[in-house]
Amino acid sequence: MNEAGHEHSSENHSVVGSEQDRLTISRRWLLLKMGIALNAVVGVAITIPVVKYLFAAVKPDEEYKSWVSLGPVANFPVGETRLAKFTNPVRRSWDGETDGVACWVRRVAEREFQVFAINCAHLGCPVRWFPQSQLFMCPCHGGVYYADGSRASGPPERGLFPYEVRVVGDSVQIKAGEMPTLSNSASLVQLGGVKTDASKGDSPCRG
Amino acid sequence: MSRMKRVYSWLDHRLQLGKPLLEMAEHPIPNRTASWWYVFGSAAFTLLMLQIVTGILLALVYVPSAGEAWNSLNFLNHQLTLGWFLRAMHGWGSNFMVAVVLIHMAQVFLFGAYKYPRELTWTLGVFLLLMTLGMAFTGQVMRFDQDAYWGLGIGASILSRVPVVGGSLVHMMLGGPIIAGATLSRFFTLHVFVIPGLMLAFTFLHVWMVLKLGINEWPMPGRVVRRSTYMAEYHELTEKDGRSFVPGGVWKDAVFSAAIIAAVAVCAVVFGPFGPGGQPDPTIIQTVPKPDFFFLWLYAVLSYLPPNLETPFLLIAPVLGIAALLGLPFYASEGEKSWHRRPIAILALTTIAVSWGVLTHLGTYTPWSPHMDAWSGGPAIPARFLRTASPVEREGAVVFQAKQCRNCHSIGGYGGQRGPALDDVATRLTGDQLIRQVLQGGGNMPAYGKNLSPAEVTALVSFLQTLHPANEPSAADAAQSVTGH
Numbered sequence: 180m181n182e183a184g185h186e187h188s189s190e191n192h193s194v195v196g197s198e199q200d201r202l203t204i205s206r207r208w209l210l211l212k213m214g215i216a217l218n219a220v221v222g223v224a225i226t227i228p229v230v231k232y233l234f235a236a237v238k239p240d241e242e243y244k245s246w247v248s249l250g251p252v253a254n255f256p257v258g259e260t261r262l263a264k265f266t267n268p269v270r271r272s273w274d275g276e277t278d279g280v281a282c283w284v285r286r287v288a289e290r291e292f293q294v295f296a297i298n299c300a301h302l303g304c305p306v307r308w309f310p311q312s313q314l315f316m317c318p319c320h321g322g323v324y325y326a327d328g329s330r331a332s333g334p335p336e337r338g339l340f341p342y343e344v345r346v347v348g349d350s351v352q353i354k355a356g357e358m359p360t361l362s363n364s365a366s367l368v369q370l371g372g373v374k375t376d377a378s379k380g381d382s383p384c385r386g
Numbered sequence: 387m388s389r390m391k392r393v394y395s396w397l398d399h400r401l402q403l404g405k406p407l408l409e410m411a412e413h414p415i416p417n418r419t420a421s422w423w424y425v426f427g428s429a430a431f432t433l434l435m436l437q438i439v440t441g442i443l444l445a446l447v448y449v450p451s452a453g454e455a456w457n458s459l460n461f462l463n464h465q466l467t468l469g470w471f472l473r474a475m476h477g478w479g480s481n482f483m484v485a486v487v488l489i490h491m492a493q494v495f496l497f498g499a500y501k502y503p504r505e506l507t508w509t510l511g512v513f514l515l516l517m518t519l520g521m522a523f524t525g526q527v528m529r530f531d532q533d534a535y536w537g538l539g540i541g542a543s544i545l546s547r548v549p550v551v552g553g554s555l556v557h558m559m560l561g562g563p564i565i566a567g568a569t570l571s572r573f574f575t576l577h578v579f580v581i582p583g584l585m586l587a588f589t590f591l592h593v594w595m596v597l598k599l600g601i602n603e604w605p606m607p608g609r610v611v612r613r614s615t616y617m618a619e620y621h622e623l624t625e626k627d628g629r630s631f632v633p634g635g636v637w638k639d640a641v642f643s644a645a646i647i648a649a650v651a652v653c654a655v656v657f658g659p660f661g662p663g664g665q666p667d668p669t670i671i672q673t674v675p676k677p678d679f680f681f682l683w684l685y686a687v688l689s690y691l692p693p694n695l696e697t698p699f700l701l702i703a704p705v706l707g708i709a710a711l712l713g714l715p716f717y718a719s720e721g722e723k724s725w726h727r728r729p730i731a732i733l734a735l736t737t738i739a740v741s742w743g744v745l746t747h748l749g750t751y752t753p754w755s756p757h758m759d760a761w762s763g764g765p766a767i768p769a770r771f772l773r774t775a776s777p778v779e780r781e782g783a784v785v786f787q788a789k790q791c792r793n794c795h796s797i798g799g800y801g802g803q804r805g806p807a808l809d810d811v812a813t814r815l816t817g818d819q820l821i822r823q824v825l826q827g828g829g830n831m832p833a834y835g836k837n838l839s840p841a842e843v844t845a846l847v848s849f850l851q852t853l854h855p856a857n858e859p860s861a862a863d864a865a866q867s868v869t870g871h
């Protein structure tokens with residue numbers, strides 16, 4: 180563009196014009212730079228809200244969590260582990276059935292509960308409870324956990340993810356709202372560790 | 387006839403595309419590259435076009451909403467005329483595309499095509515491979531069934547292992563705290579707008595460079611690439627021993643592309659569409675999630691890695707792998723192209739291909755997963771194991787079945803493969819060792835100490851002790867035989 184402009188004007192003004200041309204051209208470059216600068220300013224001004232919009236889903240875990248009822252205490256016989264289902268507190272009307280969440284509720288004693296995430300601590304597959312052998316087994320890579328959620332064998336590095344539990348009046352409640360993963364649940368106490376010691380059965384990490 | 391010509395020249399006067407296209411068509415290629423080995427790149431391009439067309443046709447009906455996606459897929463499969471066929475074409479097209487892209491990559495690697503001056507062509511190709519895999523993964527999410535749901539869970543769990551920002555990455559990926567409506571929406575955006583858009587741009591540049599720089603010549607041992615002389619040598623070769631790209635080389639591309647599309651269509655008709663499987667209800671836990679074919683190898687790796695190596699592997703290995711692929715043409719931009727002179731390259735390619743094959747094979751029958759229903763659903767313990775059994779031993783067989791031992795241990799050819807088959811366990815372990823193993827576990831076995839009563843342990847072990855072939859004695863403890871115990 181530069182060269183073309185130069186040729187064009189030199190035809191018209193022959194010798195005299197060359198000094199003037201340089202000025203014209205440098206002025207055009209200056210205007211282009213201004214144009215670019217203007218775009219940069221507008222770009223930044225627009226980028227900020229766009230980035231905020233894009234990252235809107237990134238929130239501290241606590242903002243997603245709230246207390247959810249799993250139903251009356253009587254639904255869970257003492258000494259047994261049962262599947263409970265609830266609707267995730269954070270949901271949208273078009274979630275369909277995906278806003279449902281399942282968890283394993285273990286009633287240890289009259290008013291003592293342990294609630295475990297359905298998600299394997301390895302890579303999140305749904306673990307299944309086998310009352311006969313008192314084990315949780317994972318269908319994906321063969322992770323196994325004891326009744327108290329501690330790791331028994333297989334690829335998981337730790338025990339099942341426990342929810343915070345409380346009993347309010349007649350209902351069992353847990354603090355839920357987020358898919359449990361290592362990034363939001365790993366700070367909790369390691370259940371039973373990686374020891375294979377069978378006598379380890381006390382329940383740490385009570386909600 | 388002259389009317390056609392007039393229309394053409396009217397158009398070309400305005401489009402100005404005639405000359406550059408003619409140049410491209412007539413550019414000379416080395417005679418030996420007009421070979422069937424060089425058809426995979428164009429086949430990958432054809433498949434990309436097929437995917438775009440079938441994808442658009444599916445998008446006419448598909449509803450990218452977590453609440454409706456699964457229903458709309460079933461509608462396509464069962465209610466809409468030939469909806470199943472388009473889903474099948476798109477699904478099989480995707481499988482073929484991943485395969486062809488991988489073959490194309492292996493071929494250009496083997497032929498040293500990434501060397502000077504085609505480094506950037508390779509680099510863009512690596513990105514195109516990654517995007518193809520990205521399309522395969524996001525495509526599995528579009529199917530929005532149980533496998534898609536738990537596949538997303540696995541993806542999120544892997545991301546959560548990233549130090550410091552893991553939690554934020556999970557929120558970004560899922561679009562919220564759980565896998566739900568927002569998740570499907572963003573994967574739809576990736577699958578339909580972002581990745582295909584990038585792919586088209588990259589493909590254009592990739593093909594542009596192939597046409598402008600010329601196709602890689604057939605590698606000859608001793609014909610060494612040097613930056614200073616290569617271009618001149620290549621032009622000499624195409625002049626002396628070359629032919630025009632159209633029709634000299636391109637007719638094979640055309641034939642192969644047609645064959646590939648026909649193969650996709652045949653597979654679509656014969657095998658039908660993929661899924662959708664069970665509905666994406668996370669509270670239905672009677673499920674055995676499994677990734678699509680091209681991610682089975684990863685499934686196997688994740689099962690076999692020791693727990694403490696897993697996070698480093700998951701986070702570092704992909705970075706290293708991609709860096710190695712991207713860095714390859716810059717590390718080895720000169721030198722021999724012929725596979726006869728590149729033993730390490732051959733070794734590397736063979737190793738990768740064989741391990742991929744083995745891992746994928748393992749992934750198809752998942753020996754590491756317990757068979758969740760083996761204890762209740764399968765055939766009973768064969769009678770031959772129990773014919774001469776005492777009441778205690780029979781009781782032990784009941785314990786064996788009832789306590790889910792069979793989910794991990796097969797007996798009589800049925801059961802899980804997580805642990806060893808127990809048909810002849812008594813020849814390997816003595817009674818004491820069996821007791822110890824049952825009570826304390828070890829290896830990959832949980833400890834059953836707390837979960838069995840002493841009577842059950844006694845019964846179980848006495849049953850296990852009968853498990854040896856009639857002509858083979860059971861294992862004995864050397865120390866016991868010395869003391870005469």
Ligand code: FES
Nearest residue numbers: 299301302317322
């Ligand atoms: S997800 Fe449970 S063992 Fe891998």
